[in-house]
Amino acid sequence: MEQKKSKLSRRGFFKAGSIIVGGIAVAAAFTPFDGILFATEPPKGKGKWYGIGIDINKCIGCGKCANACKLENNVPKEPFYFRSWVEQYTIKNDGSILVESPNGGIDGFKQTVPDQDIFKSFFVPKMCNHCAKSPCVQVCPVGATFETPEGIVLVDENYCIGCRYCVQACPYGCRFINPEKGTAEKCTLCIHRLEKGLQPACFEVCPTEARIFGDLNDPGSKINYFLKNHTCMVIKPNLNTGAKLYYNALSSEVR
Amino acid sequence: MPQQIKRLVTAFAVFILMFLVLQQVLKPNSFGKLGHYRAMAIQENEARELHYAGSARCTKCHDEMHTDKAAGFHAQLQCEVCHGPGLKHVLYADKFKDGKLPDSLKLHKPDTRKECAICHQLNAARIKIVFDTVNNSMIKQVNALKHNLVDKHTKEELKCIECHNPHQP
Numbered sequence: 001m002e003q004k005k006s007k008l009s010r011r012g013f014f015k016a017g018s019i020i021v022g023g024i025a026v027a028a029a030f031t032p033f034d035g036i037l038f039a040t041e042p043p044k045g046k047g048k049w050y051g052i053g054i055d056i057n058k059c060i061g062c063g064k065c066a067n068a069c070k071l072e073n074n075v076p077k078e079p080f081y082f083r084s085w086v087e088q089y090t091i092k093n094d095g096s097i098l099v100e101s102p103n104g105g106i107d108g109f110k111q112t113v114p115d116q117d118i119f120k121s122f123f124v125p126k127m128c129n130h131c132a133k134s135p136c137v138q139v140c141p142v143g144a145t146f147e148t149p150e151g152i153v154l155v156d157e158n159y160c161i162g163c164r165y166c167v168q169a170c171p172y173g174c175r176f177i178n179p180e181k182g183t184a185e186k187c188t189l190c191i192h193r194l195e196k197g198l199q200p201a202c203f204e205v206c207p208t209e210a211r212i213f214g215d216l217n218d219p220g221s222k223i224n225y226f227l228k229n230h231t232c233m234v235i236k237p238n239l240n241t242g243a244k245l246y247y248n249a250l251s252s253e254v255r
Numbered sequence: 256m257p258q259q260i261k262r263l264v265t266a267f268a269v270f271i272l273m274f275l276v277l278q279q280v281l282k283p284n285s286f287g288k289l290g291h292y293r294a295m296a297i298q299e300n301e302a303r304e305l306h307y308a309g310s311a312r313c314t315k316c317h318d319e320m321h322t323d324k325a326a327g328f329h330a331q332l333q334c335e336v337c338h339g340p341g342l343k344h345v346l347y348a349d350k351f352k353d354g355k356l357p358d359s360l361k362l363h364k365p366d367t368r369k370e371c372a373i374c375h376q377l378n379a380a381r382i383k384i385v386f387d388t389v390n391n392s393m394i395k396q397v398n399a400l401k402h403n404l405v406d407k408h409t410k411e412e413l414k415c416i417e418c419h420n421p422h423q424p
Contacts, residue, residue: 060381060394062374064336071340072306088380108373109380121380146292156296159283192303201307205336207374208394 051216053226058210061123063105065202072201084127128187132242136166306340327423372399
């Protein structure tokens with residue numbers, strides 16, 4: 001049998017090969033790829049990595065957190081946009097679920113279902129989950145929303161084009177378009193307070209200490225103590241968002 | 256190398272060069288420093304104005320209220336839960352030491368039934384809540400729409416704080 005001879009000579013092969021490899025090396029040196037890849041492991045043991053804990057058993061539904069958030073961050077009072085709000089879940093004896101959140105809970109809750117019809121009822125405070133693999137960050141077409149190295153998901157107001165992709169992408173409904181600025185807005189974990197050594201406003205005002213916040217990388221932090229001592233769960237774990245808002249006593253009805 | 260390939264290569268080179276020049280001009284300075292975003296945006300977010308002071312700063316002047324409160328059920332409540340954001344008050348109240356504080360710096364003193372009811376109104380979701388910090392006590396529940404609405408003698412409308420001291424309920 002006659003062996004098929006390659007058109008490419010040995011010299012030609014090395015020439016082409018070195019051009020391709022050298023070209024890639026030069027291009028890589030020109031703009032080094034320094035973007036942080038999504039779906040990576042959270043940084044362990046280096047720097048801060050913030051997490052939040054909410055104890056549903058302790059929440060009395062006073063709505064002080066929702067109110068404090070609006071006052072601290074100048075969130076428009078009306079129409080009803082919230083960075084942080086409280087929902088009352090009522091599971092009736094017939095199995096139906098009622099979710100109420102009148103004005104985000106700021107004005108308090110009124111029991112609308114008579115006692116004899118209620119199987120169980122509880123309050124669920126909600127806010128941004130500060131996901132480690134945020135869907136909202138992944139869909140932003142201009143890089144205006146991002147996760148900081150400390151694990152806080154922020155919006156760059158000056159860079160946001162108001163396309164609303166992130167509002168749609170957030171599975172927790174934690175984003176809205178500010179009617180005055182026309183840009184996306186969300187919980188910033190009060191990063192302006194953290195930087196001054198204070199707690200975020202909603203944690204500051206919680207009367208029952210149902211909200212716990214701290215550094216997940218610090219083994220002695222409040223949040224790690226909370227996680228060790230309670231059976232905690234995130235909302236919609238099936239979506240693999242890497243949510244860092246852990247609820248104690250979370251019922252499966254909560255969505 | 257064929258003529259058409261040469262032209263194509265030069266065209267590509269020109270386009271890539273133009274792209275790189277435009278990118279340098281249009282890209283914000285701090286973009287890409289930490290990831291696919293402007294690193295400066297973190298500082299811009301941090302620069303925002305504060306409103307809540309934190310109760311550590313309240314007790315610097317009002318320590319008698321703090322000790323008063325520490326004995327009662329409201330011990331773990333931060334001042335600003337009821338009185339609202341107080342950073343302006345903390346920063347500027349010193350300038351008015353003779354007690355003539357302008358209204359804009361005065362903090363809210365909640366005295367209506369509605370404001371107490373926000374936490375204490377009877378609700379099925381509140382009944383089971385137990386605090387481990389205050390001797391396993393439950394939050395006190397009351398139907399604020401019925402509980403001692405009027406004074407029995409004078410027939411005047413009663414406020415919660417006429418009977419209950421909010422700092423020592």
